[in-house]
Amino acid sequence: MRDHRRFSSDFENRTQLSQRQGQINPAVDKSLLFLDPPEHTRLRSLVSKAFTPRTIETLEPRVREIMSELLDQIANPESYDLMQAIADPLPVIVIAELIGVPPKDRAQFKTWSDQRARILEPTITPREREIAAEAGRALEAYYLGIINERRADPRDDLISALAAVEEEGDKLTEEDMVMLLRLLLIAGNETTTNLIGNGMLALMRHPDQLQLLRRQPELIPSAIEELLRYDSPVQTDVRTVMEDMELGGKQLRKGDGMLLLLGSANRDPEVYSDPDRLDLTRNEASHIAFGRGIHYCLGAPLARLEGRVAFEMLLERFEDIHLLTDHPPFKDHVVLRGLEALPTGARPFRHVAQAAS
Ligand code: HEM
Structure with missing residues (x-):
């Protein structure tokens, strides 16, 4: 991941595309994730300012407000689905607001996001692929509409900021803008959902922690950081070999595809002592759940903020948080590992319950 010259992110460098990659339409689906320098450098620098830790810090009060509203909506804390109540909605509301998508369009936005995210999965069916392509077109038309609105009437959101850059000159095209916005929606949604879901599952399975x-x-x-290591929301990544070489005793050829097992690397016994143990006080090498090198997750500060607020506020609001089933169902995903549902029970702290009544 650190050596982007020998290991390209651009799947068009592949000698043989997998069936899945062969069916990706590069014009529609090629995003920042799958670009190499210099294109990657140009586009990343244009969006990175919106995601610096300092910019993201300013969002904390609003993230807390959203989280508080979601917690208030849990009608029966003794039995609720933590995915549906918190982990699914929180990231989509935050990213939609950051981008500049109006609240009335959020539900539609989430549906498109879920349909698009399936593209990453090898388990995708032909029908789902059609639906994902349709969602991509709908999303593009939708974004073009908002971009036009913001050109005429800028606001304090990412679409307006990108539109301003576009107007400055030839740095950013309308096509670039749609591509970036489309990626942020997918990249910023299910991943963070899975940090909250997988993280709460791990905590409930380890009451001492x-x-x-x-x-x-x-x-x-x-x-x-330990929860990201222990049950990584993004399990795999891909690269293409750019020159013949030997690596780890294996002969690699130019044009070979590589599957990077991030989740597995995060449990490498040569790096972590007792890697299968959840230890929140672990003080060892940093995980690679957000990747490494030039494609290092742009949204890491935002994901960390949302995760922190979600865990803090769940613990503040409820006591005796526990699982209602030993084996909550996982989605049939390979790349984005996460739960379908997380049946959870808890009791509101008495002071919170009194304040509410
Ligand atoms: C816990 C949550 C998240 C995880 C585990 C995660 C994981 C990753 C990983 C592993 C990569 C590197 C991919 C590669 O090198 O090929 C990546 C890239 C990226 N992530 Fe995240 N991500 C998360 C949340 C977010 C959020 C909230 C956003 C946006 C708001 C986001 C936006 C991006 C973008 C735009 C890239 C591409 C960067 C580039 O290609 O230069 N991610 N993420």
Whole structure:
């Protein structure tokens, strides 16, 4: 991942595309993720300002407000689906607001996002592929509409900021803009959903660790890093070999495809002691759940913020948080690993319940 010259992100460098990649329409689906320098450098620098840790910090009060509303909507804390209540909606509301999608369009936006995200999965069916392509076209038309609105009437959102860059000159085309916005929707949604879902599942399965966080909430930021390592939301990534070489005793040829197993690397026994153990106080090498090198996750500060607020506020609001089933269902995904549902039980703290009544 650090050596982007010898390991390209552009799947068009592949000698043989997998069936899945062969069916991706590059004009529609090629995004920042699948570009090499210099194109990658140009486009990434145009969006990266919106995602610096400092810019993202300013969003915290609003993320807390959204989280608080979601918690208020849990009608029966003794039995609820944590995915449906928190992990699914929180990231989509945050990213939609950041981009500049009006609240009335959020539900549609989430549907498009879920349909598009299936493209990443080898388990995608031909019918789902058609639906994903249709969602891509609909999303493009939708974004073009908002881009036009923001050109005439700019606001404090990412679409207006990108439209302003476009007007400055030849740095950014309308096509670039749609591509970036489309990627942010997918990249910023299901991934963070899975951090919250997989993370809460791991905590509920390790009540001692959950108790530790209750006693020492200041551990939450480092706990998030351990949860990302322990059950990584993005399990795999891809690269293309750019020159013949030997690596780890294997002969690689120019044009070969590589599957990078991030989840597995995050449990490498040569890097982590007792890697299958969840240890929120672990102080070892940083995980690679957000990747490495020039494609390092642009949204990492945002994902960390959302994760922190979600864990903090769930723990503040509820006591006795526990699983209602031993084996909550996972989606049939390989790349974006996450839960379909997370049946959870809890009791509101008495002071919170009194304040509400
Ligand atoms: C826990 C949540 C997340 C995880 C685990 C995650 C993981 C990753 C990984 C592994 C990559 C590197 C891909 C590669 O090198 O090929 C990546 C790239 C990226 N992520 Fe995330 N991500 C998360 C959240 C987000 C969020 C919230 C956003 C946006 C708001 C986002 C936007 C992006 C973008 C735009 C890229 C492409 C960067 C580039 O190609 O230069 N991600 N992410």
